[in-house]
Amino acid sequence: MNHESRKVAKTKGIIKDAFLELCKENKLEKISIKDITTNAHINRSTFYLYYKDIYDLLESIENEFLADFTNKIKDVYTIILKDGDIYPIIPSLEFYQKYSKYLMVLLGSNGDPVFAHKLKAIIKNNLSELLKSEELQTVPYLDYIIEYLASAQIGVLTYWLQSEMMLPMEVIGDLLKKMSLYGPIGYMKLLK
Numbered sequence: 268m269n270h271e272s273r274k275v276a277k278t279k280g281i282i283k284d285a286f287l288e289l290c291k292e293n294k295l296e297k298i299s300i301k302d303i304t305t306n307a308h309i310n311r312s313t314f315y316l317y318y319k320d321i322y323d324l325l326e327s328i329e330n331e332f333l334a335d336f337t338n339k340i341k342d343v344y345t346i347i348l349k350d351g352d353i354y355p356i357i358p359s360l361e362f363y364q365k366y367s368k369y370l371m372v373l374l375g376s377n378g379d380p381v382f383a384h385k386l387k388a389i390i391k392n393n394l395s396e397l398l399k400s401e402e403l404q405t406v407p408y409l410d411y412i413i414e415y416l417a418s419a420q421i422g423v424l425t426y427w428l429q430s431e432m433m434l435p436m437e438v439i440g441d442l443l444k445k446m447s448l449y450g451p452i453g454y455m456k457l458l459k
Contacts, residue, residue, distance in 0.1 A: 278313065285306035293377060300320070361436065
C-alpha cells in the first residue's frame with residue numbers, strides 16, 4: 268500500500284469511526300454530515316471526496332463487513348468439512364470480536380435493520396450449503412431449522428456484543444454449539 272492509499276484508508280477510517288460513535292447515541296435520521304465532519308475533525312469537502320451521503324457511508328461500512336464475513340464463513344465451513352466438527356464457532360467469534368465496534372452499532376437499537384437481514388441471509392445460505400454437503404437436505408422442515416439456527420446465532424452474538432463480551436468467546440462458542448445440538452431446553456437440562 269503506497270503512501271496515498273494509506274492516507275485515504277486512514278481518512279476513511281476516521282470518518283467511519285466518527286459516524287459509528289454518533290450512531291451509538293443517535294438514530295441514523297438524526298445524524299447530519301456536519302455532525303460527522305465535526306466529530307472527525309475534517310471538512311465537509313473531505314467527506315464528499317469519499318461518500319455521497321450518510322447512507323453511502325453506512326452502505327460502505329456494511330458492505331466491507333459483509334464481504335469479509337462471507338470470506339470468513341467460507342473458511343469456517345471448509346474447517347467443518349475437513350475436520351468433521353459441525354459447529355466450529357470460535358473462528359466466527361474471533362471475527363465478530365474483531366468487528367465488534369461496527370457490529371454493536373449495526374445490530375444495536377440505532378442500527379440498520381436491513382443489515383441484520385443481510386447477515387442472516389449469508390448465514391442461512393452457508394448453513395444450507397453445509398447441510399446439503401452433510402446429506403441433510405431431505406430433512407423435513409429444513410428451511411425452518413435453518414431459520415432458527417441463523418436467528419439464534421445472530422441473537423446470541425448480538426447480546427454478547429451488547430453486553431461488552433463479558434463471557435469469554437470459548438463459553439459463547441460452547442453455548443451456541445450445545446444449544447444448536449440439543450436445543451435451548453435440552454441444554455438447560457444438561458446444565459442442571
